[in-house]
Amino acid sequence: MLQEKPRKLIDESGVRLDGRGLNELRPIKIEVGVLSNADGSAYIEQGKSKILAAVYGPKEVHPKHLALPDRALLRCRYHMAPFSVEERKSPAPSRREMELSKVIRESLEPSVFVEYYPRTSIDLFIEVLQADGGTRCSGITVASLALADAGIPMRDLVAACAAGKVEGRLVLDLTDFEDKGGEADVPLAWMPNLNAVTLLQMDGMLTIEEFEQVVNLALEGCKKTYQLQKEALKVKYVTVKEAVEE
């Protein structure tokens, strides 16, 4: 499945390789409640990225000594399938996956009322089935829905989106090509109701002014993603309600 590396990522009129404008998100498809065994689950397709998330819990903590006396233990595993990228990825967790598991957990924990469930664990699994850039953001977006689907009390949904700089232009929602060929990538996660930035990372190089612009652009992406999240949640529960009424 080798693809030729394109020479130019954005043309003169500001159109990107996949036909998008600079401030445009990739098409997003979200489905809530896709796995029957999990307490909560969701699936997202953002462009070519395809990600599944499942939540188990609140449940008894194993091993027991990890239990926290005053709140639930939120655990998160971000993992990429061996076939999700061009060159097979070893299924063993890489250093990148370990770091992402940590930052994703820390981006979702502020949204969860963990203090309601002391001495329990909430286990969150994110499986990247196909990766095309922005998987940590799509992962957060879909994991937040899985938590909501599990009926866990939350302060807000967490929406995430990346923005960056590619060939001198500031762009929203980078693909893998754009990320690798671009100058900077800034993933951001955001809870609109609390004005809370729960994930912020960056690699690349930006002036302070550009950095602030990119953060604001990513924020716009988060706002749009948030609307799609809410719609996806409604779709599931409207269907459930109709089924009950019949």
Place this chain on the structure above:
Amino acid sequence: MSSIMVSRVKQKQIAQLISSGKRLDGRGLTDYREVQLEDGVIERAEGSARVRLGKTEVMVGIKVEVGEPFPDVPNEGVLTVNAELVPLASPTFEPGPPDENSIELARIVDRGIRESKAVALEKLCVEPGKKVFIVFVDIYVLNHDGNLIDASAIAALAALLNTKMFNYEVKEGEVKIKPGYTPLPVRNYPIAVTFAKISDKLVVDPWLEEEQVMDARLTMTLEKDGKVCAVQKGGYGYFTMQQVSEATKIAREKTEELRKLVVKG
């Protein structure tokens, strides 16, 4: 990593002082602890440095070896950053393979050096596609009293600046060492500034007990021209957009101040 216990009374005291603009150890909110820097502390390593940030102590050793390049960049040397939270540094560090905290630490420092293109990797190629120099940056935490990220980033930069590479010649495809040394080509100076959010205020360079009280952490790495080259949010809390923008401004000042300690002249 299990955490150090800080009594409720002290937690409250730290938080209340910060909300009135003061800190338990007498510093202002944007003051760093005293930075002490020694370089060339390990003769066996090609480069080394030891940084003390208050009571936090980090050593970085650089080893340079000949190895194979990555297939996607056959003409460039390789840079790898690794961090060890050595058990002698804190009762909460345990022996064993690197945990997520040490991986995160190494990756933040790595990102600052890599994205600012501090090491001229294209000059570290011996034979394209076959032999290049591999620069191993090993972060060794010796005493943990908070803000390991900034201490490690300073130590790593100081150690890179201190690194001498052996002279060599290539004979029949083999690298032969010649007498004499040349400095490692370093062309940028990334410096990290870490903020803790406590009582809804930003403080720089949190020490251990402040780290136990903080809601969230934000690290910004800036390179020599004041461009941002790495950012990382950590911790269970969050930042508002206003706080992010405030942090950017403080980071610019602080990185310039700290850079003067590392890069002389």
